[in-house]
Amino acid sequence: MRSASERAYLEVKRRILTGAYEGGYLITEGQVADEVGISRTPVREAFLRLQAEGLLRLYPKRGAMVVPVSAHDIEDVVEARVVLERFAVAAVIDRGTHPQVAKQMTAVLDKQRTRARRSDADGFTDLDRDFHALLVDAAGNRIISDLYASLRDRQVRMGVAALLREPGRFEEVLAEHEQLCRLLADGDGPGVASLLGGHITATGEALRGVRGEDRRGHLRRMTT
Amino acid sequence: MRSASERAYLEVKRRILTGAYEGGYLITEGQVADEVGISRTPVREAFLRLQAEGLLRLYPKRGAMVVPVSAHDIEDVVEARVVLERFAVAAVIDRGTHPQVAKQMTAVLDKQRTRARRSDADGFTDLDRDFHALLVDAAGNRIISDLYASLRDRQVRMGVAALLREPGRFEEVLAEHEQLCRLLADGDGPGVASLLGGHITATGEALRGVRGEDRRGHLRRMTT
DNA sequence: AGGCAAAACGATGCATCTAAGTTGTATGCA
DNA sequence: TGCATACAACTTAGATGCATCGTTTTGCCT
Numbered sequence: 211m212r213s214a215s216e217r218a219y220l221e222v223k224r225r226i227l228t229g230a231y232e233g234g235y236l237i238t239e240g241q242v243a244d245e246v247g248i249s250r251t252p253v254r255e256a257f258l259r260l261q262a263e264g265l266l267r268l269y270p271k272r273g274a275m276v277v278p279v280s281a282h283d284i285e286d287v288v289e290a291r292v293v294l295e296r297f298a299v300a301a302v303i304d305r306g307t308h309p310q311v312a313k314q315m316t317a318v319l320d321k322q323r324t325r326a327r328r329s330d331a332d333g334f335t336d337l338d339r340d341f342h343a344l345l346v347d348a349a350g351n352r353i354i355s356d357l358y359a360s361l362r363d364r365q366v367r368m369g370v371a372a373l374l375r376e377p378g379r380f381e382e383v384l385a386e387h388e389q390l391c392r393l394l395a396d397g398d399g400p401g402v403a404s405l406l407g408g409h410i411t412a413t414g415e416a417l418r419g420v421r422g423e424d425r426r427g428h429l430r431r432m433t434t
Numbered sequence: 435m436r437s438a439s440e441r442a443y444l445e446v447k448r449r450i451l452t453g454a455y456e457g458g459y460l461i462t463e464g465q466v467a468d469e470v471g472i473s474r475t476p477v478r479e480a481f482l483r484l485q486a487e488g489l490l491r492l493y494p495k496r497g498a499m500v501v502p503v504s505a506h507d508i509e510d511v512v513e514a515r516v517v518l519e520r521f522a523v524a525a526v527i528d529r530g531t532h533p534q535v536a537k538q539m540t541a542v543l544d545k546q547r548t549r550a551r552r553s554d555a556d557g558f559t560d561l562d563r564d565f566h567a568l569l570v571d572a573a574g575n576r577i578i579s580d581l582y583a584s585l586r587d588r589q590v591r592m593g594v595a596a597l598l599r600e601p602g603r604f605e606e607v608l609a610e611h612e613q614l615c616r617l618l619a620d621g622d623g624p625g626v627a628s629l630l631g632g633h634i635t636a637t638g639e640a641l642r643g644v645r646g647e648d649r650r651g652h653l654r655r656m657t658t
Numbered sequence: 659a660g661g662c663a664a665a666a667c668g669a670t671g672c673a674t675c676t677a678a679g680t681t682g683t684a685t686g687c688a
Numbered sequence: 689t690g691c692a693t694a695c696a697a698c699t700t701a702g703a704t705g706c707a708t709c710g711t712t713t714t715g716c717c718t
Contacts, residue, residue, distance in 0.1 A: 213494075213671070213672090214671075214672065215671080215672085238698085238699065238700085239699080239700070240698090240699075240700095248672080248673090249672060249673045249674075250672095250673085250674095250700090251475075251671080251672055251673065251674090252671075252672065252673095254479075254700085254701095255478075255479070255482055255671095258479055258482050258483065258486075259482065259486060262482075262483060262486035262487075263486075268700090269680095269700095270437075270679080270680090270699090270700065270701080271678080271679045271680050271681095271698090271699055271700050271701080272679090272680065272681085272698095272699070272700080273698095273699070273700085283576075286575045286576050286577045286578075287577065289525075289575055289578075290575060290577045290578055293517065293518075293521045293578070294517075297517045301513075351510045351513055351514060352507075352510050353510045353511065353514045353581075353585070354510075354513075354514055354517070357577075357581055361577070437701075437702090438701075438702065439701080439702085462668085462669065462670085463669080463670070464668085464669075464670095472702080472703090473702060473703045473704075474670090474702095474703085474704090475701080475702055475703065475704090476701080476702065476703095478670085478671090479701095492670090493670095494669090494670065494671080494709085494710090495668090495669055495670050495671085495708080495709050495710050495711090496669070496670080496709095496710070496711085497668095497669070497670085
């Protein structure tokens with residue numbers, strides 16, 4: 211049995227990431243406590259963790275606001291991802307482990323292909339995460355790996371999942387990943403770097419197009 | 435009056451950063467609660483925040499361990515800092531705001547010089563933070579700015595303050611900062627990048643030399 | 659003396675209770 | 689009607705109590 215605060219944390223995070231709690235809404239400790247069936251103390255702890263992750267903003271005596279994602283936030287996340295992945299590529303090549311890493315990434319890419327054939331968008335998304343995480347983790351810098359993981363979370367919130375469901379998107383991603391593996395295997399740092407810029411930035415562009423209409427700045431109480 | 439949890443947070447963080455709580459020690463909620471004169475609830479919240487920042491690791495029913503810093507951690511922090519600052523330089527130059535940023539940094543540098551003349555190590559350190567933060571913030575990426583700030587905290591823990599007290603260190607830092615400002619003003623991205631590598635990495639090297647003997651892996655109860 | 663089991667101790671996890679702050683509303687007055 | 693004020697409802701901040709779990713110590717047995 212998981213701890214109560216862990217359950218509260220996972221549940222609220224899930225709701226935020228899936229969009230069940232939209233950006234801008236106010237949620238309260240008592241509300242979540244009732245829904246999850248625990249007392250308010252563990253919920254408070256979950257809220258604190260989520261605030262640390264940047265998903266909630268706590269207003270004393272008022273409630274917790276689900277942080278809205280702005281167009282600027284998307285740019286920041288995309289930009290940070292490019293920075294981190296480019297560093298990872300350089301580090302991996304510098305270490306000389308790029309052939310092995312490229313091999314592992316290719317293996318993931320193969321799995322991704324089968325998911326694409328089965329139109330399994332969720333599986334595809336998970337493997338996409340693995341693909342990029344593999345690269346970043348191979349750089350061997352814990353700090354950067356952790357940040358990268360949290361960026362993935364935020365991107366999920368921005369609706370990447372929905373994006374991947376668009377027709378033809380699978381193929382584009384696969385092709386780019388394939389090229390990425392090839393360039394990495396060859397140790398072509400600059401090549402990977404420029405490709406990455408395009409790959410990730412393209413995702414960002416598409417994101418901004420797909421959404422971003424319903425941004426409001428004011429607070430609204432969550433209506434159950 | 436600050437909130438109780440805020441006080442607990444600041445106090446414990448201060449003790450960790452100053453080394454009053456060494457890495458590897460176990461501290462407990464009750465202990466801190468008594469010392470700060472509040473109940474355990476706000477202390478628990480402070481512990482959670484500190485765990486999120488990577489300064490504490492919580493062991494259920496056992497206590498909170500002050501995370502020890504290993505040589506590898508130092509490398510990670512140094513490496514991450516170089517990555518972020520290099521990005522910042524490129525971004526600032528790309529935006530074309532580098533002349534203004536360089537000007538602001540030069541202003542901070544001037545203040546730093548007066549502190550150095552007065553042998554005010556604390557003031558010097560604070561301004562060093564400002565100097566680098568100015569550059570990173572100018573890149574306009576919140577995510578990267580936040581991470582950079584947290585890295586500064588960790589570096590403080592690693593004993594940078596003590597390092598700066600070594601004779602002649604002020605001058606080296608000042609000279610490097612001065613050159614950095616010049617290169618940035620000229621928009622010489624690659625030049626700043628390579629200088630940065632040396633500047634920050636040198637700090638890391640020195641750090642590793644100055645400390646790192648007393649690393650032990652086991653837990654020891656804090657003896658008051 | 660050495661080993662082991664059980665009790666005592668100490669820590670956290672969570673629920674609950676009180677206090678205090680904030681918001682929105684209703685009321686009275688100009 | 690418009691505005692200030694009082695108040696009621698709701699929320700969090702913090703304290704406290706208890707149950708549970710891990711650790712240590714103690715005391716008995718071999």
